[in-house]
Amino acid sequence: MSKNAFIRCRKLTKIYRKGRIEVTPLEDLTLDVEAGDFLALMGPSGSGKTTLLNLIAGIDQPSSGDLFVGDNEISRMSRGQLTKWRASGCGYIFQLYHLVPILSAFENVELPLLLQSGLSRSKRRAKVTSALELVGLSDRADHRPSELSGGQEQRVAIARALVADPPLLVADEPTGDLDRESADQILGLLAELANEHGKTIVMVTHDARAANAAARTLHLEKGKLVEQREELGA
Numbered sequence: 180m181s182k183n184a185f186i187r188c189r190k191l192t193k194i195y196r197k198g199r200i201e202v203t204p205l206e207d208l209t210l211d212v213e214a215g216d217f218l219a220l221m222g223p224s225g226s227g228k229t230t231l232l233n234l235i236a237g238i239d240q241p242s243s244g245d246l247f248v249g250d251n252e253i254s255r256m257s258r259g260q261l262t263k264w265r266a267s268g269c270g271y272i273f274q275l276y277h278l279v280p281i282l283s284a285f286e287n288v289e290l291p292l293l294l295q296s297g298l299s300r301s302k303r304r305a306k307v308t309s310a311l312e313l314v315g316l317s318d319r320a321d322h323r324p325s326e327l328s329g330g331q332e333q334r335v336a337i338a339r340a341l342v343a344d345p346p347l348l349v350a351d352e353p354t355g356d357l358d359r360e361s362a363d364q365i366l367g368l369l370a371e372l373a374n375e376h377g378k379t380i381v382m383v384t385h386d387a388r389a390a391n392a393a394a395r396t397l398h399l400e401k402g403k404l405v406e407q408r409e410e411l412g413a
Contacts, residue, residue: 270340
């Protein structure tokens with residue numbers, strides 16, 4: 180295990196309790212992710228993939244164990260501290276985009292910046308313009324989600340995740356609702372963001388073809404990491 184890894188998970192356990200019932204989607208997990216890595220997480224439903232993703236993104240907190248992202252020990256942060264950290268430390272890419280239908284692509288991408296104090300309108304505009312250029316949608320800035328294809332909507336969602344320039348991107352089934360051509364384009368964009376822009380990306384997927392776009396793939400089963408399956412390299 181590396182002391183200098185960008186993401187450092189140490190003996191992470193997550194337990195959900197409902198009355199007397201306990202569910203443990205993640206148990207005693209240790210994992211390192213280097214800066215600029217593009218990691219795919221695979222495994223059957225209920226294996227703990229999305230739980231791990233939400234812990235890394237600071238959306239949820241572990242029941243026990245330690246979790247560092249860069250110099251930030253996010254497993255010890257309060258909810259308020261996590262909210263502040265996520266604003267610039269992590270971008271989340273969802274399967275179903277979660278765009279606001281009445282807003283243009285530009286306005287959807289701008290939303291995270293409205294939560295940051297001290298940014299002038301001109302600085303926000305420059306950041307949004309840059310993010311849309313990066314995902315190849317400068318010519319769709321004024322279009323609403325209903326006027327975009329699924330692949331274009333996901334590009335807007337990626338631009339929104341990128342606009343605050345976070346070092347970390349997490350993606351939960353980002354190609355699960357796309358046709359193959361659009362999915363391949365999104366996966367190529369994610370690989371480019373890791374390889375050419377130094378973003379660290381952790382992606383959950385059920386699709387072996389999508390996982391092959393990542394630099395490496397890890398499997399979870401019953402909340403634990405297991406060995407990579409050989410057929411993924413085929």
